[in-house]
Amino acid sequence: PVLVVDFGAQYAQLIARRVREARVYSEVVPHSMPVSEMLAKEPAAIILSGGPSSVYEAGAPRLDAALLEAGVPVFGMCYGFQSMAQALGGTVEKTGAREYGKTGATIAGTGSTLFEGQPSSQIVWMSHGDSVTVAPPGARVTASTAGTPVAAIEDDDRRLYGVQWHPEVLHSEQGQRVLENFLWQGAGIEPSWTPGNVVDDLVTAVREQVGQDRVLCALSGGVDSSVAAALVQRAVGDQLTCVFVDHGLLREGEAEQVEKDFVAATGVDLVVVDARERFLTALAGVTDPEAKRKIIGEQFIRVFEQAARDVVGRHGRSDSDEEHPVKWLVQGTLYPDVVESGGGEGAANIKSHHNVGGLPEDLQFGLVEPLRTLFKDEVRQVGLELGVPEGIVWRQPFPGPGLGIRIIGAVDAERLAILRRADAIAREELTRAGLDRDIWQCPVVLLADVRSVGVQGDGRTYGHPVVLRPVASEDAMTADWARVPYDVLAHISTRITNEVAEVNRVVLDVTSKPPGTIEWE
Numbered sequence: 050p051v052l053v054v055d056f057g058a059q060y061a062q063l064i065a066r067r068v069r070e071a072r073v074y075s076e077v078v079p080h081s082m083p084v085s086e087m088l089a090k091e092p093a094a095i096i097l098s099g100g101p102s103s104v105y106e107a108g109a110p111r112l113d114a115a116l117l118e119a120g121v122p123v124f125g126m127c128y129g130f131q132s133m134a135q136a137l138g139g140t141v142e143k144t145g146a147r148e149y150g151k152t153g154a155t156i157a158g159t160g161s162t163l164f165e166g167q168p169s170s171q172i173v174w175m176s177h178g179d180s181v182t183v184a185p186p187g188a189r190v191t192a193s194t195a196g197t198p199v200a201a202i203e204d205d206d207r208r209l210y211g212v213q214w215h216p217e218v219l220h221s222e223q224g225q226r227v228l229e230n231f232l233w234q235g236a237g238i239e240p241s242w243t244p245g246n247v248v249d250d251l252v253t254a255v256r257e258q259v260g261q262d263r264v265l266c267a268l269s270g271g272v273d274s275s276v277a278a279a280l281v282q283r284a285v286g287d288q289l290t291c292v293f294v295d296h297g298l299l300r301e302g303e304a305e306q307v308e309k310d311f312v313a314a315t316g317v318d319l320v321v322v323d324a325r326e327r328f329l330t331a332l333a334g335v336t337d338p339e340a341k342r343k344i345i346g347e348q349f350i351r352v353f354e355q356a357a358r359d360v361v362g363r364h365g366r367s368d369s370d371e372e373h374p375v376k377w378l379v380q381g382t383l384y385p386d387v388v389e390s391g392g393g394e395g396a397a398n399i400k401s402h403h404n405v406g407g408l409p410e411d412l413q414f415g416l417v418e419p420l421r422t423l424f425k426d427e428v429r430q431v432g433l434e435l436g437v438p439e440g441i442v443w444r445q446p447f448p449g450p451g452l453g454i455r456i457i458g459a460v461d462a463e464r465l466a467i468l469r470r471a472d473a474i475a476r477e478e479l480t481r482a483g484l485d486r487d488i489w490q491c492p493v494v495l496l497a498d499v500r501s502v503g504v505q506g507d508g509r510t511y512g513h514p515v516v517l518r519p520v521a522s523e524d525a526m527t528a529d530w531a532r533v534p535y536d537v538l539a540h541i542s543t544r545i546t547n548e549v550a551e552v553n554r555v556v557l558d559v560t561s562k563p564p565g566t567i568e569w570e
């Protein structure tokens with residue numbers, strides 16, 4: 050792999066993604082990892098990420114110079130560039146020439162590896178206080194900016210490169226090409242990795258892990274669990290049993306999509322548990338959001354646990370199967386979870402266990418996490434490769450508690466039916482307008498305990514408002530309200546008030562996050 054050494058900035062994962070977009074496999078490792086351990090991974094190249102503002106800061110992560118002497122191509126970015134320049138004998142100083150944001154860079158002369166085939170002046174994205182003032186011996190200076198004479202260095206003999214800016218952010222116009230030049234030319238790596246062509250490797254790995262044992266998977270209808278299940282199915286066929294708990298809080302068509310389309314496309318052995326009544330009963334009269342969440346979570350665990358026992362029982366009874374017990378549980382853990390929990394095998398497992406919740410001790414499963422090396426967009430590519438229906442592959446995020454937390458007030462069957470209709474109309478119109486990939490998600494919220502007066506058809510109505518909550522976001526941690534065109538909003542509003550009798554008012558939520566969360570509860 051190409052190792053991206055994380056110096057503590059938020060950019061390491063982004064760099065890793067960009068490397069993969071250049072069709073080269075990458076992994077993020079913490080800067081605290083000993084050089085010997087990094088080299089044991091036989092990296093094809095190493096990238097040093099940005100990090101804290103200054104190499105002089107107390108406790109600033111240090112670069113072990115041994116990394117630069119191992120003969121492995123290295124590319125330093127921003128802080129990584131400075132610590133590299135310093136370790137190679139260059140000079141880093143506080144010049145006071147702080148640069149932040151889009152900056153013009155001038156490429157010096159010809160014969161550069163990083164800038165081959167690019168314009169001689171380009172916009173780059175900077176964020177630094179210190180500067181490299183003297184390049185290390187043997188390194189050529191190949192770019193500069195007004196405030197930073199040494200903005201890029203290249204040493205083709207030792208295959209060491211660095212830029213002061215952040216090529217991984219899109220504001221750096223040529224950023225991806227600079228990165229590709231490093232990977233393909235500087236480091237001489239063949240660009241052959243794609244999420245599609247790793248499917249075979251992932252399948253083989255699952256097969257080796259699982260052997261002849263049986264595997265269980267809780268299918269939610271979301272992208273991650275669906276693709277994980279499809280992959281495991283590809284690997285071990287009907288050794289896998291999927292359990293889908295229909296809690297009745299899904300949107301229109303979603304349960305059918307899982308029960309019919311997904312099964313048809315992948316051939317998984319699916320157990321559907323119709324728990325709609327059970328959830329409604331447990332939720333009756335409950336209005337507090339946290340109480341709802343807790344109830345839904347607990348019921349889910351109980352229903353899944355029972356289904357798991359049934360599956361275990363079913364296979365345990367047959368003599369031939371007794372030596373192949375249900376030993377594994379599939380989890381749709383993704384690479385960001387793995388990196389964020391420290392990258393170690395154990396750390397991510399602890400977090401994944403939380404996703405399943407408190408499964409009882411006597412049901413001891415090992416975890417199969419076939420997506421743990423992949424980013425979300427790559428999971429989608431793998432899903433397409435495996436033939437998972439597009440409606441599932443491109444599904445926007447949908448909360449586990451489902452429509453239960455989009456009815457403000459108590460949840461009942463009638464209210465669910467109203468919200469399901471209104472939500473389906475909004476989704477239909479947003480899809481028709483081609484906005485699905487621009488919008489992160491668009492919760493539709495029923496203000497069930499609020500009534501408003503309207504005129505519909507022949508007379509006065511006393512109905513309920515629904516709220517449209519379209520948001521744009523990168524990761525759901527922060528979000529902005531999405532500027533959906535007025536005519537699309539108008540279509541949604543007209544259709545909902547025409548087609549859903551109980552709703553006589555459609556309102557738009559124009560709050561960013563923070564202060565508002567994406568969901569209303």
Ligand code: XMP
Nearest residue numbers: 342446447448449450525562566567568569
């Ligand atoms: P908030 O409302 O916290 O939502 O801004 C952030 C993202 O998380 C989703 N969400 C949930 N997902 N269980 C889930 O699996 C939950 O209880 C839950 N609550 C919110 C929400 O849809 C958004 O994408």
